[in-house]
Amino acid sequence: MDPQVILEQFLGYLDQGIALAKSWLLSPAAWSQFGLLIASYLLARLVNRIVAPKLTNLLTPPAESTNIFAKARRFVLQFLPLILPLLAYAFTAMGEAVVTAMFGAGPVIGFGKRVFLFLAIRAFVKDILTDPFLHLLGKFVLIPVGALYALGILDPVIVLLGEARVSIGNIGFSALALIRGVVAGSLLFWLGQWSNGQSSAFLDRQEMRPAIRQLTVKTAEFVIFGIAFLLLMNIMGIDLGTLAVLGGAIGVGLGFGLQKIASNFISGVILLIEGQATVGDYVELDGGEAGTIIKMTARATILETYDGRWIVVPNEDFITTRVVNYSDSGSANRLEVPFSVSYDTDINRVPDLIEAAVAAHPNVLTAPERPDCELRGFGDSGIDFAVEFWVEGIDDGVNKYTSDVLFVVWNTLKENGIEIPYPHRVVEIKGQMPA
Incomplete structure (x- = not known):
């Protein structure tokens, strides 16, 4: 006008x-x-x-x-x-x-x-x-x-x-329709976000596998925002049949330029359904990436290392490469602590002393096996032993299982008069000693 x-x-x-x-x-x-x-x-x-x-x-x-x-x-x-x-x-x-x-x-x-x-x-x-x-x-x-x-x-x-008319290229809107669309869209997507939060809180209280819970939450999120989008199109008076062209363009894009995105999305769905790795698990990938899973998105999985760094790993890597899951819903892990004793020691006493001392540690498990002290060999400076034990969790971050058991081994050997050897070297000098 x-x-x-x-x-x-x-x-x-x-x-x-x-x-x-x-x-x-x-x-x-x-x-x-x-x-x-x-x-x-x-x-x-x-x-x-x-x-x-x-x-x-x-x-x-x-x-x-x-x-x-x-x-x-x-x-x-x-x-x-x-x-x-x-x-x-x-x-x-x-x-x-x-x-x-x-x-x-x-x-x-x-x-x-x-x-x-x-x-x-x-x-x-x-x-x-x-x-x-x-x-x-x-x-x-x-x-x-x-x-x-x-x-x-x-x-x-x-x-x-x-x-009043507002033109964007060949498309024209009235200013009233544009304002109504912005306001209605803002309200609808705020309502969608609120509904998504409520549904997530409700699902978190239900008894189900974490992976299935994550998949259900994501499905509810897509459904809620999809309905909000369709309602917005209806409010703005846009014919949904015109979206067929856009859908075709998206299909072509998925076929060519968005292959990785589609692959990662499908891999994420498979991960959530199978539950082989879920939020809270400590995993290590073939590429060397290791950390605790703190978030699983549609495209990638986020790992947090114990030094506070975040690693964004594409979901496809969890499907196409080897993944070591140290947690797997809280399964126990076996650790090992090597040590040595002097050649003057009665080595028959060592296994019983060490096994009893390590078993008394509050974090050491008695199942699937009790602590086991094994003779490993005869070294240059001493006789080599190792004690194997099972704990619940990963030996890093807040957990210091290996350090605690090393303290236990040290104190037990000292209390029983068993010497821990240190390297000895013999130096041979040929010829006359210097003045």
Whole structure:
């Protein structure tokens, strides 16, 4: 639309507003409507002063109560700031009905009624919408719409936006359709995110394998956001049949440029179904990558090493290469600690002493096997032994199993007078000793 035409329309509305204000100020009927507005507001304040404390006491549950009724009461309790403006709106509406019956019209009191509704909207955004996104949407969308409605110019503005055209290439939209799509899309995808969080929390409480739980959560997420997308297309008036071309383009892309993405996505689904590796497992890949799985996405699996680094591994690597899973739902692992004793030692005493001492460690398991001390060989400086033991977990990070057992071996040998050898070297000097 021509900007000059828009300016002329705005000036016309401004002249109408000035003329309306003059008629209100000079009309006895307008003054009586102002009196009804003030009376409605004072009556609303009086009723609110009586009703609000009683409702607060009625709706406030005990602090320790967490049942569904307590949650419902707390939810309703947050709407109490709306009582005053809504009471004023209701009493003003009654006064408007009386004025309309007496004078045939009540523009002043009708304006006041819309103002009270605007105050209710403002209180709703300020005091009730605590979610950051919803608060932002209410501040920049809901409050301006309420203000336009209070001024009585919402319908003309809607018509004006419907006539204004926005072109993107060969595609044209009205400004109203574009705004409606942005607002509706924001709400739908926020609702989808909230629903996804609720469904994830619900599934986390169910008794199922972690891999199946992850797959169910991802499936629910795709379904929720797919429905949100289809609803948005319907709201914006876009024919879903036109998406067939886009679907064909995506299919061609998957066939050529997106092969790896498709492969990783399918590999991720297989991983979740089979459950061979899941969140919390400590794994090591053929390429040397090792760490605890902290997240499994549609494209990749994220490992966290014990030094705090994150490794992003494509899901395909878990299918096409060899993977060592040290955790596998909490299975035990066997560790080994080598040590040596002097050649002067009665080696027949060593196995019983070491096995008993290591078995007393609180983290050493008795199943599938008890600690086993074995003679491994006769070294250059001493007789070589090794003690094998089973523990629950990986010997790294917060777990120091090998270090603890080495301390146990050292203390046991010292307490029993068994010497731990150190290397001896014989140096032979040929010829005369230097002076």
